[in-house]
Amino acid sequence: MHRRNFMAGALTLPLIAKSGLARAASGPLMKVIFPFAAGGGGDTLCRLVTAQMSQTLDRTIIVEDRTGADGLIGIKTVKGAKPDGTMVLVTTGPTMYLLPMVQTHPSFNTAKDFVPVSLLARFEFGIVGGPALGDDFKQFDFKQLVAWLKAHPNQATFGVPSNGTIPHFTGSKLEKILGIKMTRVAYRGSAPVINDLLGKTLPFGITTIADAIPQHRAGGVKLLAVSSAERSPFLPDVPTLKESGIDLVADGWYGMWLPAGTPADFASKLSAAAVDALANPDVKKKLLAIGLIPVGSTPEGLSKELSDDTALWGPIVKETGYKVEN
Numbered sequence: 001m002h003r004r005n006f007m008a009g010a011l012t013l014p015l016i017a018k019s020g021l022a023r024a025a026s027g028p029l030m031k032v033i034f035p036f037a038a039g040g041g042g043d044t045l046c047r048l049v050t051a052q053m054s055q056t057l058d059r060t061i062i063v064e065d066r067t068g069a070d071g072l073i074g075i076k077t078v079k080g081a082k083p084d085g086t087m088v089l090v091t092t093g094p095t096m097y098l099l100p101m102v103q104t105h106p107s108f109n110t111a112k113d114f115v116p117v118s119l120l121a122r123f124e125f126g127i128v129g130g131p132a133l134g135d136d137f138k139q140f141d142f143k144q145l146v147a148w149l150k151a152h153p154n155q156a157t158f159g160v161p162s163n164g165t166i167p168h169f170t171g172s173k174l175e176k177i178l179g180i181k182m183t184r185v186a187y188r189g190s191a192p193v194i195n196d197l198l199g200k201t202l203p204f205g206i207t208t209i210a211d212a213i214p215q216h217r218a219g220g221v222k223l224l225a226v227s228s229a230e231r232s233p234f235l236p237d238v239p240t241l242k243e244s245g246i247d248l249v250a251d252g253w254y255g256m257w258l259p260a261g262t263p264a265d266f267a268s269k270l271s272a273a274a275v276d277a278l279a280n281p282d283v284k285k286k287l288l289a290i291g292l293i294p295v296g297s298t299p300e301g302l303s304k305e306l307s308d309d310t311a312l313w314g315p316i317v318k319e320t321g322y323k324v325e326n
Contacts, residue, residue, distance in 0.1 A: 030059065030061075030062075030085060030086045030087065030088065031062060031063075031064045031086065031087050031088070032046060032050050032061065032062070032063045032064070032088045032089075032090055033064055033066050033074045033077055033078050033087060033088065033089050033090070034046055034063060034064070034065055034066070034074065034090050034091065035065075035066055035067065035071035035072070035073060035074025035075055035077075035089070035091050035095070036065070036067055036071060036074070036091075041123065041210060041290045041291060041292050042090075042091075042092070042254065044286065044287070044290055044292075045090075045120060045121055045254055045287060045292055046063050046090055047063065048277070048283045048286055048287065049120060049274060049277045049278060049283065050063060050277075052276070052277035052280050052283055053270075053273040053274060053276075053277045056273040056276050056277065057269075057273050070095075070099065070164075070324075071091060071092075071095045071099065072099065072107055072326075074089065074091070075089065075091065075095070075096075075099075075107075075108060076107060076108065078114070078257065078258075078259055079108050079113045079114065079259060079260075080259075081259045082259070083115075083258065083259045083260065083261035083262040083263075084262075085258070085262060085266050087258075087259065088117070088256060088257070088258055088270070089114065089256065089257045089258070090120070090254060090255070090256050090257075091254065091255070091257075092252055092253065092254055092255075093119075093252060093253040093254065093255050093305065093306065093309060094165065094166050094252055094309075096110045096114075096255065096257075096306060097110060097306055097309055097310045097313065098164060098165070098166075098169075098313065098317065099164075101310075101313070101314060101317045101318075102164045102317060102322055102323055102324045103323070103324055103326045104323050104324065104325050104326060105326055107326060110257075110306060111303075111306070111307075112260060113259075113260050114257040114258065114259065114260055115257060115258040115259065115260060115261075115262045115264070115267050115299070116255070116256075116257055116267065116299040116300075116302035116303045116306070117255070117256040117257055117258055117267050117270050117271050117274065117299055117302065118255065118256050118270070118271040118274040118275060118296055118297050118298070118299065118301070118302055119253060119254075119255050119295045119296065119297035119301055119302045119305050120253070120254040120255060120256060120274065120278065120294070120295060120296065121253065121254050121278070121287060121292040121293055121294050121295055122228075122251055122252065122253045122292070122293040122295055123208055123209075123210060123251065123252045123253065123254075123291060123292055123293070124208065124209045124210075124226055124227065124228045124232050124234075124251050124252070124291075124293075125166060125167055125170065125206060125207065125208055125209065125226070125227045125228075125250055125251065125252065126206070126207065126208075126209040126212055126223045126224075126225065126226045126227065126232075126235075126238070127142060127145070127204060127205075127206055127223070127224045127225045127226075127227070127241070128193075128194070128197060128204060128205045128206070128207060128212045128216070128221050128222065128223055128224065129145055129197075129203065129204045129221065129222045129224050130196075130197030130198060130200065130202060130203065130204065130205075130220075130221045130222075131197075131198070131200050131220075131221075132155070132197070132200040132201070132202060132203040133145065133148055133203050133204070134148075137222060138219065138222055140222060140224060141224055141225075141239070141244070142224045142225040142239070142241070142244035142245075142246075143244060143245070145203075145204060145224055146178055146180075148203070149178070149180050149182070149203070150180060152203075153180070153181070155203055156180055156181065156182040156183065156203075157182065157183040157184075157185060157202055157203060158171055158182055158183075158184060158185070158202065158203070158204050158205055158206060159184075159185045159186075159187055159192075159193040159196055159197070159202045159204075159205035159206075159207075160184060160185070160186055160187065160193065160205065160206050160207065161186075161187055161188075161189050161190045161193060161207050161208075162186055162187070162188065162189070163184075163186040163322070164322060164324060166250050166251075166252055166313075167205075167206035167207055168184065168186065168322075169250075169313060169316050169317055169320065169322075170206050170227060170248065170250045171184050171206055172184075172316065172319075172320045173248055173250075173316050174246065174248070176319075177246055177247070177248065178246075185202065190207040190208055190211035190212070191211065193205040193207050193211075194207070194211060194212060194215055194220075194221065197215075197220075197221045198215065198220050198221065204224070206227075208252070208291070209223060209226060209232060209234060209235060209291065210234075210290060210291025210292075213234060213235070213291065216235075223235060223238050224238075224244075225238065225239055225240060225241050225243075225244050225246075226238055226239075226240055226241070227240070227241050227248065227249065227250040227251065228240060228249065228250075228251045229242070229249045229251070231243075233288070233293065234288075234291060249312075253295070253305065254292075255302050255305070255306070256270070256271075256274060256302075257302075258270070264299070267299050268298070268299060271297070271298055271299050274296060275296035275297070277296075278294040278295065278296035279294075279296065
């Protein structure tokens with residue numbers, strides 16, 4: 001299961017002493033671990049948020065990429081770290097609930113192995129049509145895509161950035177809802193999906209709208225629907241799947257976690273710093289410019305987000321029977 005490339009940031013915070021946080025003038029280095037390679041929206045998110053947090057907390061910030069194994073190396077690094085406030089994990093929400101679902105032998109349990117800190121930002125997915133649908137594809141809406149798929153069953157193929165991801169399982173859910181058997185083609189990222197849409201290899205794809213917007217605005221592809229609960233602030237004239245008659249909401253998000261055993265008061269302190277960073281006008285402007293919607297939450301808010309998405313996607317993933325050997 002491959003994911004979009006993201007980047008990291010870094011952070012130095014006070015040591016947690018037995019009585020709470022030690023406010024020494026110079027605390028131990030606190031690393032923010034990002035489990036994916038450099039590049040993409042996650043990179044910018046980590047750098048912007050942690051830089052702002054470092055000012056609030058009066059500590060230096062450093063980000064470290066621990067890539068590999070679909071994010072598992074970085075996740076397990078933080079899972080095995082001492083709960084002393086010196087290591088933090090920032091990653092996508094789907095990584096934290098989908099990986100345990102699809103692994104034959106789950107490597108971690110998010111609720112038991114990590115302490116939630118804050119929901120950081122949301123990102124959205126869309127249904128993207130291309131010129132393989134015909135010369136008039138720019139006039140299509142989602143319902144016309146469905147009609148085209150029913151009329152061309154041998155060409156009912158869609159692309160996704162990777163297997164085992166939200167776009168993968170969104171496609172599986174659409175197959176069931178629409179009653180149309182489709183062939184899924186998994187790529188290594190969103191860019192190849194867009195390229196094959198432009199090249200008429202694919203009739204449609206499911207990917208992050210941030211990656212599709214440039215070609216959508218240029219007229220090379222068309223975003224037919226967004227899978228978020230409400231219309232995207234980036235594409236207010238593109239309807240949601242729900243508006244198109246499909247009862248499905250699928251979005252992605254980034255969160256921040258600490259190793260299990262970290263004191264709750266430290267998690268709350270870190271959460272407050274993250275919320276303040278995400279409320280900064282300059283940070284908000286820069287995140288929106290790359291297709292990320294800043295959120296910020298309490299630790300309880302992140303825990304609820306994880307629980308809700310686990311309940312939503314668990315049955316869908318189970319029904320597909322998709323598993324990854326590990």
